[in-house]
Each structure stands twice: as C-alpha cells, then as structure tokens.
Amino acid sequence: MYPRYDVLIVGSGASGLFTALHLRPDCRVLLLSKQDFTLSNSSLAQGGVASVFDEVHDKEEFHVNDTMIAGGFRNRPAAVNQLVHKGPDNVRELFSYDVDFDRNEDGSIHLTLEGGHCRPRILHHRDSTGAEIVKKLLAAVQKLPNVTMVPFAHLCDLKQTAGGFSADILKDGAHRYVTARYCVLATGGIGRVYEYTTNSAIATGDGIALAYRMGATIRHLHYVQFHPTAFANKDTRECFLISESVRGEGAYLLNGNGERFMHKYDDRLELAPRDVVSQSIMREEAFTGSHNFYLDITHKDPDFVRQRFPMIYQNLLTQGIDMTRDRIPVYPCQHYLMGGIDVDLKARTSIDRLYAVGECSHTGVHGANRLASNSLLEALVFSHEAADDINARLPADTAWPEDQPFPVHDAKEEIPTGIRTEIRAIMQQSDFVIPRVDIAKGSIGRVQSLKELLDTHPYKVTPAYVEARSLATIAYLILKEVIQM
Ligand SMILES: Cc1cc2nc3c(=O)[nH]c(=O)nc-3n(C[C@H](O)[C@H](O)[C@H](O)COP(=O)(O)OP(=O)(O)OC[C@H]3O[C@@H](n4cnc5c(N)ncnc54)[C@H](O)[C@@H]3O)c2cc1C
Known part of the structure; x- marks a missing residue:
C-alpha cells in the first residue's frame, strides 16, 4: 500500500505554501518541491504585490479596470473581480506571517506605482518582495505538524483513480509512490522553453504537461508575457530582471541613439503595460536598426536609487554598471505565462479533485497580458480558494482511493x-x-x-x-x- 495523504501539493512557491497554510489542521498534507524549497519564480519576484490599500485615492473598480485594460479585455471578469475584491484581505494576512513590507515615515504601508496601474498600489519589500514572502511563508508552513515537506522530490507521473490520485515521485534516484485524495498543482511557469527568460530553472511547465497528459483542459498557452526590461546580457539564459518599478520611479527608456521613444507608440510612455512596451522596443529596433536599448534613472537622487533598489543596484555593480551614473542596457525577455491549466473561481481544473494554482493555472485574471504585480496576488487569492474548497469536501471522503500501478x-x-x-x-x-x-x-x-x-x-x-x-x-x-x- 502506498503512503496515503489527504492532499498532495506540488510546489513550494507562494501558491503551494499559501495553499498548505489554509488547509484544515487535521488534513494530512504532502508538499513536494523538485529543487530546494526556495528555488522558484516566487523567490525572484522583485516589484511587489498589487492591492487596493489606499482607500482614499484608490478603488477596487480602478484596479479591475487597469487589469482589464492590460489584459486587452480578454480577462474573465468574474475572476478579476474575485482577485481585486479578495486581494486586500489575503495580502493583509501576510502581515500575520511577519512579511516585512516597506513603510512610510508615519508607519503606513508604502505603495509604489508600476506600469499599467493608474494609482500607486504595489506593496513591496524593497526590490526583493518575493524572497521575503517565500521566506516567511516557508517558516510558517514548516511549523505545521500536518504538513510533510520534501525537497528535491520530482513529480514525474500522476494517475487519476476513483476518489483521488496516485503519484510517481523521483527522489534521490529512486521512485516513490503515494496516493492522495486531492492534488494541487502549484508548479509555476514555463520560461525555460525559451532561450532567454527571467524565470528560475524550475520553470519547465511540468504541472501543465502532466495535467495535459491526464486530459485536463489547458487554455491560452500562447499568452506569454515578454518583459521589456531584462538586463541585456546574452551570455546567460536566466536574465536578471530590471523591475517595472524602476520605470515606476521615473526611469526613461532610451533607444540606441540615447533618445526617448515611447511617445511614438503610446501616450502612457514608459508606464504603458508590458506587452505594449516590449512591442514598441521591437518596432523601434526595426526603425533605428539598433538592438541597443537602455533604462536611465541617473536623473534621480543616487541615495534614493540605492535605497529603493538595493538588490538591483548591487547586482548591476557586479556587471560593472552603477545605475546611479550609468545607463542600464536592457532588452525584452520571456517572463510570465498567462495561460495554463484552466480553472474556475475555486481553482478546480476540469478533472475532479485536481486543482491548479499560481502561474501554472489559467484563472483568466490576466487576459492576454498580466498587469504588473498581479501574479503574486493571484497566487494568494486562488490558493486560498482551493484550500477552502478542499476543506469543505474532505469530511465527505470516507474510503481511500485505490493505489494505481506505474x-x-x-x-x-x-x-x-x-x-x-x-x-x-x-x-x-x-x-x-x-x-x-x-x-x-x-x-x-x-x-x-x-x-x-x-x-x-x-x-x-x-x-x-x-x-x-x-x-x-x-x-x-x-x-x-x-x-x-
Ligand atoms: C524575475 C521575476 C520577477 C517577478 N516579479 C514579480 C512581482 O514583482 N510581482 C508579481 O506579482 N509577480 C512577479 N513575478 C511572477 C511571480 O513571481 C510568479 O508568477 C509567481 O510567484 C509564481 O508562483 P508559483 O507558486 O505559481 O510558482 P513558483 O514560485 O515558480 O513555484 C513553483 C514550484 O513548483 C515546484 N515544481 C515544479 N515542477 C515540479 C515537479 N515536477 N515536481 C515537484 N515540484 C515541482 C518547484 O520546485 C517550485 O517549488 C516575477 C517573476 C519573475 C521570474
């Protein structure tokens, strides 16, 4: 008999961890990560998490509208409404796990602006928000007695059985098998399918491919986001991201001749949504014949730049670039997948008992192009929904699913x-x-x-x-x- 779990969670990014935190304490959970727990796209997130916190100047309808505009109105309105409406409560929960967001001098949360947002609404931990969130959520999950966490454990096959799933897991070169009543895929993105990506090495689309093999509905996989400003260094495939918030804080985007050019393509200039800026770069490249592009924030106070972007500043220094004095060479790069395993508002896939959360899922919130800082928010909101739905179904489960042979x-x-x-x-x-x-x-x-x-x-x-x-x-x-x- 295989070891039995109520819930198998595959992934230790923001979505996998947040799911684990919301499952009932009497539920037996196995959480896998194919690498170290902290190697994930979540850990790389820089800019922050979007949410309507400033109730004086911001409104839910503004956030909904910005999300729909960025997504080319190909978003699912009900999913966007859920994201925006339930977002603030889920983000507030992060405070209870001690996530340290930057604050203003009066103690209020500092909200920054990013491309496509009409109001400053991005909560952030300097320029390494994802690492801070993962660190704190991981510490909280590691304290849960009902959750067994296994790193370097690679899910390689999943089979549906009446009332659940059997899983084939590769760990230390040996195959281990488990059975679970529910499976939550939180396996992240697909960046490694492209030559140049900002994504971490785990982003190979395993969960999506497994779900497809099982017959789950997969939607809009060609909705791929290319970030306009990755550091232009063709020697490495994992491109270091120069966060949206650098433009949010006033950086100019320059062509190979050192000229600003976004006014030719969009009234929102450097703060247009990512797809617009990336496409503008490609059109400008065709126009000038040069593939050199730069971000320039040298007109801002150097102390402010160093304090606001300590991680980016240090990283660029190691490449010989001082962003307080030098232009930063940038170029578009694969960044995010909007499509994925199709799910409903409770993160349920088309296969009974199979859930998908975070970047591997297609909730429909992003439409054809994700608004900056909406993906961490999606990971939180929809993971919470998945856990609530499983919690409600668990009491009706009596018999264990049968083990499936591999x-x-x-x-x-x-x-x-x-x-x-x-x-x-x-x-x-x-x-x-x-x-x-x-x-x-x-x-x-x-x-x-x-x-x-x-x-x-x-x-x-x-x-x-x-x-x-x-x-x-x-x-x-x-x-x-x-x-x-
Ligand atoms: C450089 C960068 C900056 C970003 N900045 C922001 C930002 O500022 N704001 C924002 O909202 N979003 C940002 N994003 C996007 C956001 O970080 C991700 O979309 C989100 O964190 C994805 O979380 P996740 O839990 O779905 O997946 P991930 O965090 O990628 O986690 C995936 C997990 O699945 C595991 N896994 C995968 N396959 C298997 C398998 N076969 N077996 C076992 N385990 C497996 C991995 O080991 C990993 O633990 C950024 C992304 C990048 C790359």
Missing part, C-alpha cells in the same frame, strides 16, 4: 543531449514578443516529433527526461495555438 522503471538509455537546446531555439524564433506564424508553421512538425519521441521511447526516467518531455509538450501546445492566429 510502469516498471528499468530503462537504462539516457535521453539524447541537445533536445532542450533545439526546442528553445525553435521557440525563440517562432514566438518572441511578436509571434511569427510562418516560422511556427515550419517548425511545429519537428517539435511534435520530439514530443512523440519523448512520450513513447523508453528512456530512463530522470529529472532531465521529465523536464525535456514537459518542454516538448509546452512548446507543441504553444505553437499549435500560434499557427491558428
């Missing part, structure tokens, strides 16, 4: 090298900022055959194999949507 893992052949590199190159050419339908049409066949090879050939099941299989599935699903545009 194939014997005796294959010795490692996956060939170069598959991930090839997929990334195809995606970079087919779908970077402005999708290239012609190139996508020419390359989808190759991606499909790589996917089929990884799905059917008996390779040794290793983390590298599972991730390559996920990336091939994600690339295939994105291109399938791109060629229909």
Whole structure:
C-alpha cells in the first residue's frame, strides 16, 4: 500500500505554501518541491504585490479596470473581480506571517506605482518582495505538524483513480509512490522553453504537461508575457530582471541613439503595460536598426536609487554598471505565462479533485497580458480558494482511493543531449514578443516529433527526461495555438 495523504501539493512557491497554510489542521498534507524549497519564480519576484490599500485615492473598480485594460479585455471578469475584491484581505494576512513590507515615515504601508496601474498600489519589500514572502511563508508552513515537506522530490507521473490520485515521485534516484485524495498543482511557469527568460530553472511547465497528459483542459498557452526590461546580457539564459518599478520611479527608456521613444507608440510612455512596451522596443529596433536599448534613472537622487533598489543596484555593480551614473542596457525577455491549466473561481481544473494554482493555472485574471504585480496576488487569492474548497469536501471522503500501478522503471538509455537546446531555439524564433506564424508553421512538425519521441521511447526516467518531455509538450501546445492566429 502506498503512503496515503489527504492532499498532495506540488510546489513550494507562494501558491503551494499559501495553499498548505489554509488547509484544515487535521488534513494530512504532502508538499513536494523538485529543487530546494526556495528555488522558484516566487523567490525572484522583485516589484511587489498589487492591492487596493489606499482607500482614499484608490478603488477596487480602478484596479479591475487597469487589469482589464492590460489584459486587452480578454480577462474573465468574474475572476478579476474575485482577485481585486479578495486581494486586500489575503495580502493583509501576510502581515500575520511577519512579511516585512516597506513603510512610510508615519508607519503606513508604502505603495509604489508600476506600469499599467493608474494609482500607486504595489506593496513591496524593497526590490526583493518575493524572497521575503517565500521566506516567511516557508517558516510558517514548516511549523505545521500536518504538513510533510520534501525537497528535491520530482513529480514525474500522476494517475487519476476513483476518489483521488496516485503519484510517481523521483527522489534521490529512486521512485516513490503515494496516493492522495486531492492534488494541487502549484508548479509555476514555463520560461525555460525559451532561450532567454527571467524565470528560475524550475520553470519547465511540468504541472501543465502532466495535467495535459491526464486530459485536463489547458487554455491560452500562447499568452506569454515578454518583459521589456531584462538586463541585456546574452551570455546567460536566466536574465536578471530590471523591475517595472524602476520605470515606476521615473526611469526613461532610451533607444540606441540615447533618445526617448515611447511617445511614438503610446501616450502612457514608459508606464504603458508590458506587452505594449516590449512591442514598441521591437518596432523601434526595426526603425533605428539598433538592438541597443537602455533604462536611465541617473536623473534621480543616487541615495534614493540605492535605497529603493538595493538588490538591483548591487547586482548591476557586479556587471560593472552603477545605475546611479550609468545607463542600464536592457532588452525584452520571456517572463510570465498567462495561460495554463484552466480553472474556475475555486481553482478546480476540469478533472475532479485536481486543482491548479499560481502561474501554472489559467484563472483568466490576466487576459492576454498580466498587469504588473498581479501574479503574486493571484497566487494568494486562488490558493486560498482551493484550500477552502478542499476543506469543505474532505469530511465527505470516507474510503481511500485505490493505489494505481506505474510502469516498471528499468530503462537504462539516457535521453539524447541537445533536445532542450533545439526546442528553445525553435521557440525563440517562432514566438518572441511578436509571434511569427510562418516560422511556427515550419517548425511545429519537428517539435511534435520530439514530443512523440519523448512520450513513447523508453528512456530512463530522470529529472532531465521529465523536464525535456514537459518542454516538448509546452512548446507543441504553444505553437499549435500560434499557427491558428
Ligand atoms: C524575475 C521575476 C520577477 C517577478 N516579479 C514579480 C512581482 O514583482 N510581482 C508579481 O506579482 N509577480 C512577479 N513575478 C511572477 C511571480 O513571481 C510568479 O508568477 C509567481 O510567484 C509564481 O508562483 P508559483 O507558486 O505559481 O510558482 P513558483 O514560485 O515558480 O513555484 C513553483 C514550484 O513548483 C515546484 N515544481 C515544479 N515542477 C515540479 C515537479 N515536477 N515536481 C515537484 N515540484 C515541482 C518547484 O520546485 C517550485 O517549488 C516575477 C517573476 C519573475 C521570474
């Protein structure tokens, strides 16, 4: 008999941790992370979390409106309303876990402005908000006696059974199997399917690929956000982000000739939503013939810049750039997935008892383009909903689900090298900022055959194999949507 849990949570980012914190204390939870608990996109979040806190100058309807405008009105209105309405209470809960948000001199929360927001409404911990949230939530979950946390444990297969799931988990080179009544996928984004991304190494779309294999509805995988201002250093695939809030605090975006150019493309200038700024950069590149772009905040008080952006400042110094005196070279880069495993307002997928939260889910709040700092908020609000829904269903569960057998893992052949590199190159050419339908049409066949090879050939099941299989599935699903545009 496999070990039995009420709930299996896959992921230790903001969404996985917040789910665990809201499950009933009498519920037996297993929480997995395929790497160290803190290696996640959540830990990398810089700018902050958006929420209507200033009730004098801000309103829920303003936040709703900004979210819909950024999303090109392709958002689900009910999901946006839930996000904005339930957001402040969920964010306030972070205070109870000791999350340290920056404050004004009078002790009130400091709210900053980011692109696409009509009011300052971003709560932040200097410029490393995600790391602060993960640290505090992780400490809180580690105190819960009902939650077993296992790092470096890679979910490689999931099977539905009457009343739950059986899971195949790779840990220290061995397969372990568990059964759970409910499974919450909190596996994060897909950035590693592109050559250049701000995402951490875990962002290979494993949860989405597993859900797809189980037949769950996946929606809008080609809604990929490209951040306009990643640090332009083509020597590294994980691009360091120069947060939106640097423009929020007044930085100018310059072309290769050192000129501001956003006025040619959008009245909101540097504070237009991300997709608009990224596309403007590509159009300006075509216009000037130069792919050099810069952020310039040298006109601001150097002490303010150092204090407001200590992490970015230090990081750039190691690259030989002093942002108080030098322009910062920037270029667009893959950043976020708006689509994913389709869920309802309670984060329920189309498969009974399977939930998806955070970046791997498609709640519909972001439409075709996410408004800055809305994703941490989405992770909190919808994880809380998922946990509440599971809590309400648990008392009706009496019998345990039956264990499902998994194939014997005796294959010795490692996956060939170069598959991930090839997929990334195809995606970079087919779908970077402005999708290239012609190139996508020419390359989808190759991606499909790589996917089929990884799905059917008996390779040794290793983390590298599972991730390559996920990336091939994600690339295939994105291109399938791109060629229909
Ligand atoms: C550089 C950067 C800056 C950002 N800044 C902001 C910001 O300022 N504000 C904002 O709102 N959003 C921001 N975002 C986006 C936001 O951080 C993420 O969308 C959000 O934190 C995702 O949280 P998550 O819990 O869904 O996933 P993650 O935090 O990425 O966690 C995913 C977890 O799943 C685990 N996992 C994955 N696959 C498996 C598997 N097969 N088996 C076991 N475990 C698995 C991983 O190990 C990890 O623990 C930023 C993102 C980046 C990359």
